[in-house]
Amino acid sequence: MRIAFLPIFAALAIGAAASTALAQPGSDTQLNPPATGAQTPPVEQQLVSVWNPETCGFTNTAALTVSAPTRLTRLDLWYKWNPDETQVAYTLVSNGQTVFSGSLQRAECDAYQTSWCVARDTPNVDLAAGSYQVQVGREAICQNTASQGAGFIKAFGE
Numbered sequence: 001m002r003i004a005f006l007p008i009f010a011a012l013a014i015g016a017a018a019s020t021a022l023a024q025p026g027s028d029t030q031l032n033p034p035a036t037g038a039q040t041p042p043v044e045q046q047l048v049s050v051w052n053p054e055t056c057g058f059t060n061t062a063a064l065t066v067s068a069p070t071r072l073t074r075l076d077l078w079y080k081w082n083p084d085e086t087q088v089a090y091t092l093v094s095n096g097q098t099v100f101s102g103s104l105q106r107a108e109c110d111a112y113q114t115s116w117c118v119a120r121d122t123p124n125v126d127l128a129a130g131s132y133q134v135q136v137g138r139e140a141i142c143q144n145t146a147s148q149g150a151g152f153i154k155a156f157g158e
Contacts, residue, residue: 042071045158046154048064051153052147052152056080058140059149060136060151061135062141069129070158073123074121077141078152079141081115087106092132092134094132104119104120116142134151141153
């Protein structure tokens with residue numbers, strides 16, 4: 001059940017961009033600093049990762065805590081899909097109140113246990129600092145003793 005994402009293409013692209021961006025001695029190529037007042041676009045960062053390769057039990061919730069106002073850009077759960085499912089509804093709840101409702105899409109699957117796949121959404125919702133629960137309709141989110149019973153979740157934001 002181990003999933004590894006190898007960012008080799010990203011590393012190659014960054015290396016190529018860096019080598020072409022640097023000025024060569026004796027050339028008239030110059031690095032151009034950003035224009036005054038130019039804004040750097042936000043960078044997506046991982047907010048939480050509860051994920052491990054151990055055998056799964058089931059839960060219908062996964063927790064997310066943000067320490068500062070954040071735009072939630074991507075949400076991944078490790079989910080056991082029924083054969084006919086390609087999406088599943090979820091709610092994001094804080095203090096008993098629904099903050100957001102959406103639909104998780106079936107994404108990357110385990111090569112050997114093909115019913116285990118990432119359930120993904122890109123909600124692009126602004127969250128205040130606080131604790132949140134992702135809730136689905138049935139117990140199909142992975143949890144285990146290594147995660148101390150916490151549902152498997154990876155969340156990204158800016």
